[in-house]
Structure formats: structure tokens, C-alpha cells
Amino acid sequence: xxxxxxxxxxxxxxxxxxxxxxxxxxxxxxxxxxxxxxxxxxxxxxxxxxxxxxxxxxxxxxxxxxxxxxxxxxxxxxxxxxxxxxxxxxxxxxxxxxxxxxxxxxxxxxxxxxxxxxxxxxxxxxxxxxxxxxxxxxxxxxxxxxxxxxxxxxxxxxxxxxxxxxxxxxxxxxxxxxxxxxxxxxxxxxxxxxxxxxxxxxxxxxxxxxxxxxxxx
Amino acid sequence: xxxxxxxxxxxxxxxxxxxxxxxxxxxxxxxxxxxxxxxxxxxxxxxxxxxxxxxxxxxxxxxxxxxxxxxxxxxxxxxxxxxxxxxxxxxxxxxxxxxxxxxxxxxxxxxxxxxxxxxxxxxxxxxxxxxxxxxxxxxxxxxxxxxxxxxxxxxxxxxxxxxxxxxxxxxxxxxxxxxxxxxxxxxxxxxxxxxxxxxxxxxxxxxxxxxxxxxxxxxxxxxxxxxxxxxxxxxxxxxxxxxxxxxxxxxxxxxxxxxxxxxxxxxxxxxxxxxxxxxxxxxxxxxxxxxxxxxxxxxxxxxxxxxxxxxxxxxxxxxxxxxxxxxxxxxxxxxxxxxxxxxxxxxxxxxxxxxxxxxxxxxxxxxxxxxxxxxxxxxxxxxxxxxxxxxxxxxxxxxxxxxxxxxxxxxxxxxxxxxxxxxxxxxxxxxxxxxxxxxxxxxxxxxxxxxxxxxxxxxxxxxxxxxxxxxxxxxxxxxxxxxxxxxxxxxxxxxxxxxxxxxxxxxxxxxxxxxxxxxxxxxxxxxxxxxx
Numbered sequence: 153x154x155x156x157x158x159x160x161x162x163x164x165x166x167x168x169x170x171x172x173x174x175x176x177x178x179x180x181x182x183x184x185x186x187x188x189x190x191x192x193x194x195x196x197x198x199x200x201x202x203x204x205x206x207x208x209x210x211x212x213x214x215x216x217x218x219x220x221x222x223x224x225x226x227x228x229x230x231x232x233x234x235x236x237x238x239x240x241x242x243x244x245x246x247x248x249x250x251x252x253x254x255x256x257x258x259x260x261x262x263x264x265x266x267x268x269x270x271x272x273x274x275x276x277x278x279x280x281x282x283x284x285x286x287x288x289x290x291x292x293x294x295x296x297x298x299x300x301x302x303x304x305x306x307x308x309x310x311x312x313x314x315x316x317x318x319x320x321x322x323x324x325x326x327x328x329x330x331x332x333x334x335x336x337x338x339x340x341x342x343x344x345x346x347x348x349x350x351x352x353x354x355x356x357x358x359x360x361x362x363x364x365x366x367x368x369x
Numbered sequence: 370x371x372x373x374x375x376x377x378x379x380x381x382x383x384x385x386x387x388x389x390x391x392x393x394x395x396x397x398x399x400x401x402x403x404x405x406x407x408x409x410x411x412x413x414x415x416x417x418x419x420x421x422x423x424x425x426x427x428x429x430x431x432x433x434x435x436x437x438x439x440x441x442x443x444x445x446x447x448x449x450x451x452x453x454x455x456x457x458x459x460x461x462x463x464x465x466x467x468x469x470x471x472x473x474x475x476x477x478x479x480x481x482x483x484x485x486x487x488x489x490x491x492x493x494x495x496x497x498x499x500x501x502x503x504x505x506x507x508x509x510x511x512x513x514x515x516x517x518x519x520x521x522x523x524x525x526x527x528x529x530x531x532x533x534x535x536x537x538x539x540x541x542x543x544x545x546x547x548x549x550x551x552x553x554x555x556x557x558x559x560x561x562x563x564x565x566x567x568x569x570x571x572x573x574x575x576x577x578x579x580x581x582x583x584x585x586x587x588x589x590x591x592x593x594x595x596x597x598x599x600x601x602x603x604x605x606x607x608x609x610x611x612x613x614x615x616x617x618x619x620x621x622x623x624x625x626x627x628x629x630x631x632x633x634x635x636x637x638x639x640x641x642x643x644x645x646x647x648x649x650x651x652x653x654x655x656x657x658x659x660x661x662x663x664x665x666x667x668x669x670x671x672x673x674x675x676x677x678x679x680x681x682x683x684x685x686x687x688x689x690x691x692x693x694x695x696x697x698x699x700x701x702x703x704x705x706x707x708x709x710x711x712x713x714x715x716x717x718x719x720x721x722x723x724x725x726x727x728x729x730x731x732x733x734x735x736x737x738x739x740x741x742x743x744x745x746x747x748x749x750x751x752x753x754x755x756x757x758x759x760x761x762x763x764x765x766x767x768x769x770x771x772x773x774x775x776x777x778x779x780x781x782x783x784x785x786x787x788x789x790x791x792x793x794x795x796x797x798x799x800x801x802x803x804x805x806x807x808x809x810x811x812x813x814x815x816x817x818x819x820x821x822x823x824x825x826x827x828x829x830x831x832x833x834x835x836x837x838x839x840x841x842x843x844x845x846x847x848x849x850x851x852x853x854x855x856x857x858x859x860x861x862x863x864x865x866x867x868x869x870x871x872x873x874x875x876x877x878x879x880x881x882x883x884x885x886x887x888x889x890x891x892x893x894x895x896x897x898x899x900x901x
Contacts, residue, residue, distance in 0.1 A: 197446060201439045210430045219433060227438040227445065234446045305421045312425075314871065316897050317863035327419060328426030332389065333380065348380050355379035357897075359414060 182246035190237045201230050204247070208254050214324055215258035225261060229254040248331075248338030255339055311361050319354045326351060382408075382415050535851035536832055539825060542858045564599050567749040572881055575756040576872065582760075583869045593764070596740060596757045598623040602747050607632040612746045614639040618647045619736075619743030622765075626654045645693040646732030646739070652685035652702075653769070669776035670702075670769065671709045679706045697726035697806045698770075704799070705773055708780040713792060716780075720799035729806035731770055733813045737762035738889055752882055759885035762893065763815025770807060770819035771826075774800050778830050785834065794834055801827035801850070808857065812892025814868070817861055824854055867897055 177185065177199040188196035208229050212222035232253045233240075240249065312320055318340075325336045333347040340347070384390050385398045401408045575592070582588035598606065603623035606612055612620075617636035621629040633651040640647065657673030671679065686703045693699065700723035707716035723729075741758035745751055781796035801824050808820030828851055835844055871884070887896060 194443065194446070198439050198443060201442050205436055205438050209436050210433060213430050213433055214426070217429065222433075223436050223438065226436060227441050230438070230442040231445045234442075301421070301424075304417075305425055308418060308421050309425060313874075314867070314897065316860075316867040318860060319897070323422065324426065326383070327422035328429070332384075348378070351380040351383070352378040355383070355415065355418075358418065359379065359411065362414065362418075 183242040183244075186237065186240045186246055187242050189234070190240070197230065197234055200233065200246070200250075204250060205230070207247075208250065211251055211254050211329060212258050214328055215255070216261065221261065225254065225257050228257055232257070245335070245338070248335040251329075251331075251335075252339045252341070308358075308362075311358055314361070315354065315357075319350065322347060322350055323354060379411060379415060382412050383419060385412075386416060386419055533832075535848045535855075536828065539828070539851045539855050539858070542855045542862075564597075564602075565595050567598075567602070567744065567747050570595060570749055570753045570757070572750070572752045572756050572878060575753055575760065576881055579756075579760045579872050583873060592757065592761055596744065596761050598743065598747055600624055603743070604628070606743055606746045607635075609746065613742060614647070615644075615739045616742035616746045618644075618650050619739035619741070620746065621650065621654075622740075622743075630654045643692045644735065645689055645696070646735035648685065648689040648692060649732060650736070652682050652689060655679075655682040655685070668772060669779050670772035671705055671776050674709070676710065679710055682706050695726055695728065696730055697723040697803060698729040698731055698773075700726070701729070701773060701777065701799070701803045704796075705776045705780070708777070708796075713784075717792065717795055720795060723799050723806075724802055727806065728810040729803055730810045731766035731807075731816065731819075733763035733766040733816050734889070734892055736766065737813075741889060752878065752885075755889060756881055756885040759888035759893070762888060763813035763819075766813075767815040767819040767822075770816070771822050774803065774823040774826050777803075778826055781830055790834060794831070797827050797830040797834060801831065803827075812894055814861060814865055814893050817857075817894065821854060821858055821861065824850070828854070864894065864897065868893060871896065 177195050185196040185200050205226055209222050209226040212225045216222050233250055322336060325331045334344045337344045337347045402412055578588045578592050598620055600623055603620040606620035607617045614636040617632055621632045637647050655678045683706050686699055690699045700719045704716040704719035707719060737758045741754045744754035777796055777800045781793040785793040804820045804823030804827060807823060808817050811817035811820060828847060831847055
């Protein structure tokens with residue numbers, strides 16, 4: 153009897169210690185968690201996974217367009233974080249670093265699974281059209297505001313499809329992922345200045361092309 | 370695009386939309402917006418585009434569930450931790466294909482690559498990236514061309530193992546990303562097939578073949594056939610007093626060497642100004658240019674030339690260098706001919722001159738325009754001739770440049786075999802530099818591809834040279850160059866895929882006219898840039 157009480161007390165103490173430990177982890181910055189992980193703190197990794205798993209999942213989804221593959225790669229990304237933990241420089245930010253890992257994994261996966269069909273932005277935009285290629289129209293035959301927006305986005309998506317792969321990637325990181333030029337540079341292995349120059353060039357090009365099709369944009 | 374008084378980039382405006390600017394920067398943007406209607410227009414446009422891009426991005430992840438992989442990651446990490454304890458240091462070092470095997474590897478990859486083109490044609494992300502699943506966080510690295518830096522794992526120290534890995538990656542990326550052999554394999558055999566009636570070739574025919582070429586290497590052969598005059602037609606073109614000297618240069622490529630030379634001299638004499646591309650065409654007539662066979666798929670540039678041909682070629686080079694002294698390609702051509710004549714000192718002096726220059730060009734754009742004029746003079750419609758010349762622009766120059774590199778490197782290997790590694794090294798390094806100069810000056814994807822291929826070949830030579838030595842610094846430099854080249858290959862691969870997409874996307878006659886005009890004016894590398 154006394155043994156059971158003692159055992160229960162120990163379990164309670166363990167739980168408490170674990171909870172305190174978890175609270176500690178939650179309060180740490182990403183970079184502090186990486187330092188802890190390097191020191192062998194497994195819970196630090198769990199906290200990083202909790203913080204970023206859905207972010208990474210959606211990030212991979214932009215590349216892969218496949219929920220299951222994106223989930224697998226999100227998981228693999230954190231395994232790579234663990235494997236590369238000694239390489240992490242805690243004076244720099246964790247998020248771009250982990251996104252860089254996720255990006256490399258996604259690109260490698262695309263290369264490996266060459267049969268993966270990736271829906272182009274143009275195809276996405278075309279979803280707004282019916283089987284005859286006509287715009288879906290409201291009952292009175294006049295496109296409503298939403299459909300006009302859809303049409304405009306379709307034109308924009310078509311312009312994006314003319315960009316080279318790297319430029320499209322920068323647009324997506326900047327506008328889909330809301331990343332700063334500095335973070336994009338870390339992710340794609342470039343410099344902030346180069347990304348800014350590139351982004352300006354891309355936007356300028358889109359702007360000029362949109363003027364040509366200004367009826368649509 | 371924006372008021373010249375205000376240095377506000379669209380990127381800064383985008384930051385402004387999201388409140389990411391410092392107070393000082395935000396104030397600058399506010400002032401600019403207040404003062405410039407142009408910038409206000411940009412700002413409004415950007416506001417709408419940012420909103421639309423967000424909507425497009427949201428559509429991609431629409432319906433994505435929340436995931437919870439914490440336990441799965443921890444289990445996988447436990448397994449990884451267990452295996453870390455048992456892994457030995459003898460990492461597998463995959464066998465790298467030898468220099469001689471490269472052609473076979475590339476040929477085998479060609480079939481795969483054309484299929485890849487189709488796969489990526491629907492993708493958001495065109496280019497493949499270097500296989501580097503673990504990111505590096507090294508300090509800021511020096512910039513490399515195309516503003517991209519290959520990932521270099523910081524925990525790897527310089528050495529032959531790392532160089533091997535870099536070279537492997539380079540070969541793999543080049544084989545997987547670029548469709549080299551399919552476009553360049555047939556360099557003469559196509560002439561045995563029937564020539565089309567030039568007047569019947571329509572722009573749609575050309576576009577359809579270019580579209581087919583995305584997945585069918587034979588379509589390139591048919592395009593080349595279509596663009597190559599038979600000797601009789603070429604003779605009619607050059608003897609027509611109405612045709613321009615540039616059209617004569619284009620048509621002379623289809624004439625026998627002696628005849629071509631006479632007409633080229635005539636054409637050069639009639640030109641209002643010196644055009645170096647015509648001089649190079651004239652010098653080229655001294656080359657034997659044997660057609661590759663199954664037994665010998667690749668030739669070096671000066672194969673089959675007699676001593677008198679080589680001397681005549683050098684004489685033309687001397688004249689050409691006066692007209693275009695800054696073109697490093699002419700030094701390389703001179704060096705190649707001198708090496709063939711056994712004048713090693715003269716060749717090394719030419720290569721030293723090459724090293725001091727910034728740019729090299731084989732005048733691909735000029736040659737494409739002269740082909741356009743020749744085809745039109747031979748009866749092809751203007752728009753067909755323009756489109757055909759545009760889609761093939763630079764392909765002949767690709768062959769010439771790679772044959773030259775092969776010639777130089779063979780001379781280097783011969784010196785190496787004779788126990789003169791120092792001369793070999795100078796030749797390899799100059800050849801690598803030539804590749805950089807060609808790529809650096811390229812306006813056509815074919816020229817850029819040639820520059821990359823030349824660098825790759827030269828690096829192979831240097832790698833073999835360093836293999837038996839302990840030159841850590843040299844190997845480190847070569848490793849960095851190889852990884853930078855991987856980055857360039859990826860960039861070019863993405864551009865080529867985008868170009869394929871552009872053709873597959875279709876268009877009306879006006880679109881094709883604009884596109885071909887732009888390619889022939891500014892090169893196909895300009896197509897995805899903003900207005901030149």
C-alpha cells in the first residue's frame with residue numbers, strides 16, 4: 153500500500169517536473185531551443201515541431217500540391233533539423249534555416265518523383281471557368297465583383313507562369329509566405345540585396361506586362 | 370515605372386504595404402507617394418497584386434488540415450540517434466563516371482531530360498535545386514553569377530572527397546537539367562533528308578516543330594533541316610545582286626568551303642562597317658569540320674586541318690582580332706591553332722591574353738540574323754524565317770565552342786601525358802576562364818549552355834590533374850567553382866523550361882512575331898527579363 157502511494161507520488165512529481173520543463177521550453181526562443189537540442193534536450197525538438205509543423209507543412213504544400221507528401225516532408229524536415237543540429241548557428245534565425253531545409257527536401261522530392269503533376273497557377277486560375285472556357289457568370293449574365301476578381305487573378309497567374317522558376321519561387325516566398333527579403337535570401341541561399349534586386353525586377357516586369365493586358369489587371 | 374526623383378523600388382513599396390519599413394523609410398515612401406503620380410500608380414497596382422497573390426496562395430493551401438507530427442518526429446529521431454552510434458566513418462563514395470564516359474552519361478540522360486521538361490512544364494517551380502537536403506548556415510558567402518550561391522555544408526573540409534562530390538553534383542545537374550545531346554547530336558546527318566520547299570514553310574510549321582521539340586529530339590533535327598539551305602539554293606542567293614552582304618554570310622554557310630570563302634570576302638568588302646561575325650565565318654571555312662559518326666561522336670575543332678589551313682586560319686584570326694580586340698574567344702581560337710602547330714609558347718601567350726579579358730562571344734545573334742536574311746532571300750516567308758532563325762539561334766555556335774574546348778583540353782592532356790603538367794594546367798585554367806567569359810557574355814541560352822559545358826570540361830581536366838597532388842587550395846577553388854556552376858545550371862535549366870512553356874502555351878501570329886523579333890534582337894535569355 154505504502155509502495156503504491158510512493159509510486160503515485162513519484163509519478164505525480166514526474167508529471168509536474170515534465171510540465172515545468174515544457175513550460176520552460178515554451179518560453180525559450182527558437183534559437184535557444186536549438187542550443188538545448190544540441191545539448192541533448194529532446195523536448196526542445198518537440199517544442200520546435202509544435203511551433204513550426206503546420207508552417208512547414210503549408211510551405212511544402214506550395215511546392216508539392218499533395219497533402220500527404222507535404223506532411224511526410226514536414227516530418228522529415230524536423231528529422232533533418234535533428235541530424236544537422238550541430239551545424240546550427242544560434243546567432244542566426246531558426247525559421248529561414250528550417251525553411252531552407254524544407255525547400256531543399258521539396259525540390260529533391262520533385263526531382264525524384266518526376267511524375268508528380270503540379271497544377272500551374274494558370275490552371276488554378278482557370279478553375280474559375282466552366283467547361284466551355286467561359287467565365288462563370290451570375291444569373292443576370294453580368295460578372296459580379298468576385299468573378300471580376302477571379303478574372304484579374306487569372307490574368308496575374310498567367311503572367312506569373314511566364315516567369316522563370318526562380319522568380320516564381322521568390323514571388324511565392326514573398327507574397328504567399330509573407331517572408332522578408334532577408335529571410336528569402338537565407339532560404340534560397342542568396343543575399344538580401346540580390347533578392348531585393350530580383351524582386352524589384354520581377355515586380356517591374358509584371359507591372360509592365362500588366363500594362364499590356366491592363367484590361368485584365 | 371517610377372519618378373526618377375525618388376529612389377523607391379517596387380520592393381520597398383511592397384514592404385510599405387506590410388508596414389515593414391523603418392520610420393525614416395516609411396516617411397520617404399509617403400513623400401514620394403504624395404509627390405509622384407507615377408509612384409502612386411505603382412503603389413495602387415501593387416496593392417491589388419499583393420492582394421491577388423495572397424488569394425492565389427491561399428487557394429493552394431485551401432482545405433489543408435492541421436497536422437501533428439510531434440510523436441512521429443520523435444520516434445524517427447530516436448531511430449536516427451540509435452543509428453548515429455553505429456555508423457562507421459567509411460561513408461560510401463559513389464563511383465564517378467570518368468571523363469570518357471561523360472558523353473554516354475549525357476546521352477543516356479537526354480531521354481530522361483526531355484520527359485522532365487514535360488513534368489515541370491506544369492510546375493510552379495521550374496528549376497531543380499542542388500541536392501542538399503541539410504541546409505547550411507555559413508557566414509555570408511561571396512556572390513556568384515546569377516546571384517545564387519550553392520549550399521556548401523560548413524562541416525566539410527576542403528579535400529578531394531568534397532571536390533569529387535561537387536563534380537558529381539555538377540555532372541548530375543548538367544545531365545538532368547539540360548537537354549544537351551538531343552539538340553546537338555545530329556550535326557550533319559539531317560542533310561541527307563529531303564529539304565522542304567522553303568516557300569511552303571509557315572510560321573505555324575516552325576512553332577509546331579518547336580513545341581514538339583520539348584519532348585521529341587527529332588524535331589530539332591527537322592528544324593535544322595528546314596533552316597539549312599542546300600548548296601544550289603545557297604548559290605542562287607549569294608549570286609543575287611539584290612541580297613544584302615549579311616544574307617550572303619548566312620547563305621555561304623551552305624556552300625563548299627572554297628566557294629564560301631570567295632563570297633564571304635565579297636560580302637565583307639560590301640559591308641558598310643566591319644562585322645566580326647563575318648570574319649569568323651570566313652576563318653571557319655578553313656576548318657575541316659568532319660561530321661560526327663557513331664564511332665566518333667565528338668570532334669575537336671581543328672581535327673582534319675592541314676598545316677596550311679591552320680596558318681590561313683591564323684591569318685584570318687589576326688585580321689579579326691584587329692576588328693574585335695576584346696573578344697577572348699579569338700585568343701582561344703588562336704591558341705588552339707598554335708597548339709596544333711606545336712607552338713606551345715605562342716599558344717600560352719594567347720591564353721595569357723585571354724585571361725586578361727572579360728568577355729568572349731561567338732557572335733551567335735549576328736549569325737542568327739544573317740541566317741534569317743538568307744532564308745528569306747531563298748524564298749521563305751519573312752515571319753517563318755524569323756521564327757526559324759530565332760528558335761535555332763546559337764546552336765551552331767554551341768557546337769563550335771564546345772569543339773574548341775575539346776581541342777584545347779586534348780592538347781592539355783597531351784602535355785600532361787608528356788610530363789608537362791604546368792602547361793596542361795595553364796591550358797585547363799584558360800579553358801575554364803573561356804567558359805566563364807562565354808557564359809558571362811551570353812545573350813542566347815545556347816551560348817550560355819556552351820559556356821557551362823566548357824567550364825565543366827575544363828574542371829574535369831583540372832580535377833584529374835589535381836588528383837595525384839596535395840593542392841588543397843586549388844581543390845577548394847575548384848570545388849567552389851563547381852558548386853557555383855551547379856547554381857548556374859539550375860538557373861539556366863529553369864529558364865529553358867520556362868521557354869518551353871512559353872512555346873507550349875501557344876499564341877497568335879502577332880505573338881510569335883514579337884517573340885522571334887525579341888529573340889533575334891536581344892537573345893532568348895532576355896525573354897523573361899523586363900524590357901531591355
